[in-house]
Each structure stands twice: as structure tokens, then as C-alpha cells.
Amino acid sequence: MASISAAAKATSAAFAHKKELAAAAPQQQRLSAGASSRRARAGRVRAVATPTRAPRSPASTGSVKSPMTTTEKILARASERASLEPGENVWVDVDVLMTHDVCGPGTIGIFKQEFGEDAKVWDREKVVIIPDHYIFTSDERANRNVDILRDFCEEQKIKYFYDIKDLSDFRANPDYKGVCHIALAQEGHCRPGEVLLGTDSHTCNAGAFGQFATGIGNTDAGFVMGTGKALLKVPPTIRFVLDGEMPPYLLAKDLILQIIGEISVSGATYRSMEFVGSTIESLTMEERMTLCNMVIEAGGKNGVVPADETTFKYLEGKTSVEYEPVYSDAQARFYSDYRFDVSKLEPVVAKPHSPDNRALARECKDVKIDRVYIGSCTGGKTEDFIAAAKVFLASGKKVKVPTFLVPATQKVWMDVYSLPVPGSGGKTCSQIFEEAGCDTPASPNCGACLGGPRDTYARMNEPTASIF
DSSP states (O other): OOOOOSSSSOOHHHHHTHHHHHHHOOOOOOOOSSGGGGSOOTTOOOSSOOOOSSOOOSSOOOOOSSOOOHHHHHHHHHTTOSOOOTTOEEEEEOSEEEEETTTHHHHHHHHHHHHOTTOOOSOTTTEEEEOOSSOSOOOHHHHHHHHHHHHHHHHHTOSEEOOOOOTTOGGGOTTOOBSHHHHHHHTTOOOTTOEEEESSGGGGGGGGGSSEEEEOOHHHHHHHHHHSEEEEEOOOEEEEEEESOOOTTOOHHHHHHHHHHHHOTTTTTTOEEEEESHHHHHSOHHHHHHHHHGGGGGTOSEEEOOOOHHHHHHHTTTOOSOOOOOOOOTTOOOSEEEEEEGGGOOOEEEOTTOTTOEEEGGGGTTOOOSEEEEEHHHHOSHHHHHHHHHHHHHHOOOOSSOEEEEOSBHHHHHHHHHSBOTTTTSOBHHHHHHHHTOOOOOOSSOGGGGOOSTTSTTOOOSOOOEEO
16 A cells, blocks of 8 residues: 655656765764663754653744744754755655565565666665565465565665565564564664655554654655655644543544544645644553554645653663654644544544544444454554453453454564453453454454455455444
């Protein structure tokens, strides 16, 4: 599901200057995770001032000449500009490029076509390759895609290639992770203040870490692979202020569906969606990921949540790469503002055939469903499965339709089998799912979300009513 970036395609002129661009790529300095990340490095000229990490009022970074939003600041720093305004086109330095088995072969093909068969990627430690979409299948073409990734990574000595060779048992592959967006977070590739691009529309998931993250096409990715640079148009920012205590029956999925239902699937087209407020500050990192994951369903260029202590704690032990968070200034100009009192919201669903076809869950109680699917980058994280287990536990009933479970990553799969569900008397998610009559949790991957070959687990091969 790769999306198209601001540079719809790298022009022939751009490719002609690829060597100069690669040579001009500056070295970035960052602050490290943990204590050292709380100090600005001396001697570096910065376009922004970083605040202390005390409790913050909404959007405050201190005095700057040109007030900017979080997204504008990240892109300004990545393009070595003192300030930026929405609508400007700038070349930015990319911190991480991610691709997977669906778009990776195409990206590699363009890279070799434009840079040469013997060309080297701009930085073998900044290219992250994660097979995750069409993995557990007998389809020869899908399997060949992973082979292409493997050959390329061996040739280029890519440091972060999360390979899988034994399809009969994913646990026999210690390097294999699962769904790219969750793996990126769990493996420490998502860091505040950075630019992360990926050949998948839901790359915006990483905005939960206070970074600029968006999906790009294979052509752009091939260019980034060779130069470490991308041409981006600075998006205006819509600010969403969510305050109030989160009711226990709501999840972040309810919040983002509420927002999409409010603004429509085109309401944030090529705009940044920044989420702030007391409710946002109370969310876990996984819930923040859910929120940012679906900004693409509103047409958004990227989503972003200001980094805070929750972010920094999550990153502890996951990365040693230096990073520096930035925040919107109090005087920053926003395209528009939306405010929600979360304490008054109800669970919602998106009815066919659009994410903005919002309805209250209670209004759909008479809708007959044929199957249930719990998984994907949006709904296959540890906390998603715990939430589902709590529902089954409270009902005490058996499922009446096939219920498929697809953990996003190996870590999530292990959590499903090991973590006790609160209020269950020590039972794990897997025990509760088994008692409820659900399918056995499947191998971690994107599963049926993108369809894939016909033998993909839980794929809908005929019209059915499914809740996802």
C-alpha cells in the first residue's frame, strides 16, 4: 500500500545530480536516549530551541524568530533551514528509509537502474528492510520477493534486515520480526525529531514518536536509497486538541475514527495532523501509534504526537542513536484547530465502504457479521490483544463466528502467550482466546489486511461481513 510522496517522481535532472546530493549530505547530531538526551550539544548552531522536559503547556519551545509547528521544525532542521513555511519545497536529509517485501524489489530495481548495478546505498545502517506482507504463503512470486531482498541486503551489507528463511515455524527465525511499522518501533528505529520515510502508506505510524514519518513511492525510495535525500513539500498543520479523561471503554482507534468521521477521508489531504491535549499525554506509546497510523485514512501527509517522558521511557534500551525532540511554538500558525472532550465520546465503528462512514457501535448492534479479524499494524499490538481478551473475559461466552488472531510481531505473539490479563486471575490472552473458541494465534505478519495470495491466512476469498 505504498503511497505517493510530495515528489511524485524523481526527475531525470534530480537523478543527474544524485552524486552531488549524496556528497553534500551533512552529518546530523542528535541527543541520545536516556540522561544525555536532556542536554543540547555545545557548539552546534540550531534553528530551534529544545525545552526542558518538565510538564509542558500545549506547544511551547521557547523564543524563536519564526514560530513553527513540530513538522515544520523537523523539516527545517533536516533541510538546514532556519525556518520554513507550508508550501515550500525542500530537500531534506532522511534519517531512516524502510521498505518491505511488496515494494522493496521495485525500489531496488529503480535504485540499480538509476545509480548503476554496482552502486552502494547511501548508508547501510539507515536502510531498514522488513519482510512482512506476503510471507507465509506457497506463492512462488511472493517468496521470490523475499529472496530479492535477501540478495540485495547481502550485497549491500545492510545492517537491519529482518530476514525469514524457515516459513514452517517463524520462531526458528530469530531475525524475523513481523509487521514493519510495529517492528520499527520495537527495534528502536523510531526517534523524536527525525525524518523516517517508508514505502508503505502507514509509515505515518512512527509519528507517535514526535518525528516526521510518511509513506513514499518506489521511485522516491530508490532515489533516497542512493542519496539519503528526498524532495518534500512542507505541509500545513491541523491541530487536534483532545482533553478529558479517557473512559475505560474507549481505545485510540475510537479517537481516530471519531476524527476521520468529523473531517472526512479528504479532510487532511497533504496536511500534518498534530495531536495534543491531556488525553494524548495519558496515552501509551502503542495507543499513540494507533492514532498516527490512521492519519493516511484522512488524507494526511503525516501525524505527530509531541515526545514526552512516555516516549523517552519507551525508547530506553531500544536505541543508542542520538536524537533531539522538537515542539510546536506557542505562536505557531495552524491551518485549523479541532477540539474534543474525550470523556463524552462513545465507541465508534467505520461502516463500509469508507473510514469516514462513522457510526456509534451501539447503532450497529443488529448488524450480522460473518467473521472477526484481530491484527494488522493498527490493531495487532499487545495492548490491542489485551483489550480484546478483556471483552471475551467479561462476556464469558463462546464466539459465534470464526475469530482470527494475527499478532503484529514476534514480541506481540510472545506477549499473547505470556502476559497475564488484568482482572483475569492470571490468565494470558491465549488462554482466554482458547476458552472463547477463537482461532489459534497465527504467525506474525500483515496477514489478510492487504489481501495477498489466496492461501494467505484469514484472507477473504468471497464476500463476507467482517469486523476488523
